[in-house]
Amino acid sequence: MTPLNRLVEQGKVLENVPLGPLTSYKSGGPARYLAEIEDMESLRALIATGVMASHPLLVLGRGSNLVVADAGFAGLVIRLRGGFAETRFEGTAVTAGSAAPLPRLARTCVDQGLRGLEFFVGIPGSVGGAVRQNAGCFGSETKDRLVEARIIDLRTGTTRADGPDALEMSYRHSNIGSDDLVIDATFETERGDAGEGRRKIREITRWRRDNQPGGTLNAGSVFKNPPEISAGELIDSLGLKGHRVGDVAVSDKHANFFVAGPEATSEDVRRLVEEIKDRVLELSGTILEPEIQFVGFRK
Numbered sequence: 644m645t646p647l648n649r650l651v652e653q654g655k656v657l658e659n660v661p662l663g664p665l666t667s668y669k670s671g672g673p674a675r676y677l678a679e680i681e682d683m684e685s686l687r688a689l690i691a692t693g694v695m696a697s698h699p700l701l702v703l704g705r706g707s708n709l710v711v712a713d714a715g716f717a718g719l720v721i722r723l724r725g726g727f728a729e730t731r732f733e734g735t736a737v738t739a740g741s742a743a744p745l746p747r748l749a750r751t752c753v754d755q756g757l758r759g760l761e762f763f764v765g766i767p768g769s770v771g772g773a774v775r776q777n778a779g780c781f782g783s784e785t786k787d788r789l790v791e792a793r794i795i796d797l798r799t800g801t802t803r804a805d806g807p808d809a810l811e812m813s814y815r816h817s818n819i820g821s822d823d824l825v826i827d828a829t830f831e832t833e834r835g836d837a838g839e840g841r842r843k844i845r846e847i848t849r850w851r852r853d854n855q856p857g858g859t860l861n862a863g864s865v866f867k868n869p870p871e872i873s874a875g876e877l878i879d880s881l882g883l884k885g886h887r888v889g890d891v892a893v894s895d896k897h898a899n900f901f902v903a904g905p906e907a908t909s910e911d912v913r914r915l916v917e918e919i920k921d922r923v924l925e926l927s928g929t930i931l932e933p934e935i936q937f938v939g940f941r942k
């Protein structure tokens with residue numbers, strides 16, 4: 644019996660778990676294996692079995708920036724919860740577990756009279772996903788507030804604590820790879836007025852409601868913004884709003900959001916992304932780079 648089969652038998656690793664419900668697009672196939680981990684001790688025990696070294700790995704946060712292939716992911720998915728979603732405060736330093744939801748972190752900080760993380764309220768991901776993607780909006784990015792993130796190499800079990808420079812964080816980028824797992828992240832905030840913080844949060848949520856297709860199936864901005872113009876404005880200016888593949892269409896509200904209907908497949912999303920990328924290149928000469936990540940697709 645392989646170590647992985649033993650873990651499956653012990654109920655520590657699950658087999659053939661649908662990933663669609665764990666993503667914001669709600670499409671895609673199963674994970675061949677999935678381990679839900681509640682604390683560092685269980686994570687270290689899993690690493691010690693050696694199973695991480697012999698399978699493709701995916702650390703899944705809140706699935707708000709991912710498209711999982713309809714065939715699923717033929718490796719081991721690690722999903723953190725429990726103790727990994729906790730937040731600690733020490734003066735103005737806030738250490739959040741990587742599974743902590745960003746909107747909750749934004750609101751909790753404001754309630755404590757701590758300012759600076761309000762921009763997280765509109766980003767429906769986790770702290771781990773935000774560090775990996777250097778998520779940002781409203782003029783702020785994760786790297787602006789990050790002091791350091793603790794990261795464990797899932798293949799070797801080695802941990803490190805790195806700040807934004809060592810992580811090479813730039814626009815929607817870091818050097819965190821698929822074998823790395825963000826354990827937690829410490830952010831610097833400032834003391835400030837909770838009422839002002841709540842006003843800022845309302846301003847951000849109102850702006851999002853007015854400008855983005857809230858309440859729909861999507862994964863946020865599909866493409867990174869090219870240097871001169873936002874990807875949404877560019878796609879819109881080329882008349883591509885409403886362009887559709889299967890049950891996925893370019894949103895009429897914001898052209899960098901591709902909204903899925905109930906019948907959508909992940910292949911519809913992938914094809915629409917390819918088609919829009921090709922049309923934009925043909926019509927404007929601009930190469931758009933996807934911000935959303937494709938998991939389990941053949942290259």
Ligand SMILES: Cc1cc2nc3c(=O)[nH]c(=O)nc-3n(C[C@H](O)[C@H](O)[C@H](O)COP(=O)(O)OP(=O)(O)OC[C@H]3O[C@@H](n4cnc5c(N)ncnc54)[C@H](O)[C@@H]3O)c2cc1C
Binds near residue numbers: 826936
């Ligand atoms: C409606 C909507 C609005 C959005 N608006 C914004 C926005 O304004 N700005 C913005 O930047 N993004 C936005 N996004 C995208 C998304 O929410 C962010 O990229 C977010 O940071 C992803 O976090 P996640 O937990 O969902 O990551 P996932 O989608 O689960 O994963 C994304 C990547 O991060 C990795 N990852 C996740 N957790 C960890 C971890 N603990 N350790 C290591 N790697 C990890 C995954 O392996 C994957 O590579 C939006 C998405 C939606 C649906």
